[in-house]
Amino acid sequence: MLSKGASYSLIMDHEKEMKRKISNRESAKRSRMRRDQYMKDLNDQMVYFAKKRDEMLSKMEGVAQGYAAMEMENMVLRSQKQELEKRLEYAKRVCGWCEGDGHVSMLPMGGFQEPWLRPWDQHQISNSMYPMSSTGNFHL
Secondary structure: OOOOHHHHHHHHHHHHHHHHHHHHHHHHHHHHHHHHHHHHHHHHHHHHHHHHHHHHHHHHHHHHHHHHHHHHHHHHHHHHHHHHHHHHHHHHHHHHHHHOOOOOHHHOOOOOOHHHHOOOHHHHHHHHOOOOOOOOOOOO
């Protein structure tokens, strides 16, 4: 048989053990809840950053397409510029010859080649109504 003091001590030890078990269970539960919340937050961040990545890729693709279109347009414009410079130079030579500065050698071999200088040639006129196209090809 146990004395009254010894049984009280056993009861107190048992209560302490039970409180400790309850406390440990609550602590483990809080730890699992924190871990679950952390995993949920990581998944939310993953979804957010995947969406942002897709948006940026889409924007980059749009910029790349715009760049390619602009580069193509620049090539066309450079080609048109070169052709217009050639025409201007030719027109300057013709004007110099027409003004009588005596530089017949400035005319290209084979006479006049520009359609606007030969209005009697209807074929040339019909093809030269729109001398430049959007592709950079010139109709002469």
